[in-house]
Amino acid sequence: GDSVTQMEGPVTLSEEAFLTINCTYTATGYPSLFWYVQYPGEGLQLLLKATKADDKGSNKGFEATYRKETTSFHLEKGSVQVSDSAVYFCALNFGNEKLTFGTGTRLTIIP
Amino acid sequence: GAGVSQSPRYKVTKRGQDVALRCDPISGHVSLYWYRQALGQGPEFLTYFNYEAQQDKSGLPNDRFSAERPEGSISTLTIQRTEQRDSAMYRCASSLRRRETQYFGPGTRLLVL
Numbered sequence: 001g002d003s004v005t006q007m008e009g010p011v012t013l014s015e016e017a018f019l020t021i022n023c024t025y026t027a028t029g030y031p032s033l034f035w036y037v038q039y040p041g042e043g044l045q046l047l048l049k050a051t052k053a054d055d056k057g058s059n060k061g062f063e064a065t066y067r068k069e070t071t072s073f074h075l076e077k078g079s080v081q082v083s084d085s086a087v088y089f090c091a092l093n094f095g096n097e098k099l100t101f102g103t104g105t106r107l108t109i110i111p
Numbered sequence: 112g113a114g115v116s117q118s119p120r121y122k123v124t125k126r127g128q129d130v131a132l133r134c135d136p137i138s139g140h141v142s143l144y145w146y147r148q149a150l151g152q153g154p155e156f157l158t159y160f161n162y163e164a165q166q167d168k169s170g171l172p173n174d175r176f177s178a179e180r181p182e183g184s185i186s187t188l189t190i191q192r193t194e195q196r197d198s199a200m201y202r203c204a205s206s207l208r209r210r211e212t213q214y215f216g217p218g219t220r221l222l223v224l
Contacts, residue, residue: 101153
């Protein structure tokens, strides 16, 4: 079945460091890809998405590019802030209603 | 505007009791989804409604779990004869139409003793 594999956490970085959180997927076909974020004490929020190969999703300084050849959707940010501390989830769907999530990566940014 | 709301936010119950978890979607959102998230895992799909019709319940783990959305707005997820393994965060999401971005509520954390 379809699945998403995320980089194991937790990840701890200093403020202004470069961030990469890896995400790869297994699916029959070409799904839409998402990154959701959960800030402490809050619900899941959509961070960015891409619906076809080579699309780049971006929001709040975060970017991810849909790579069909490597079945990947890695999340990147050039300079992280303390306020980026959260749990990040990679997810996919096929335009049907069911989102398939990865296990999540906890990110902590140290001042 | 108001986002997706869920109640209660926390529920502690004894094994064997029934529980009902409520989801109030964003006003005007046609589609509503339920997910379950175990500690340290990502959310897993349970069921989905379009208006009042339950379109997919393939993720419900067994017949103790049921969901309804009788008027196409508020939804209730009911777990009968709860077991300790039912302890998890239950998340609800809604979208304006099918196949559009899903917006999540804060979740209900269920603990079965």
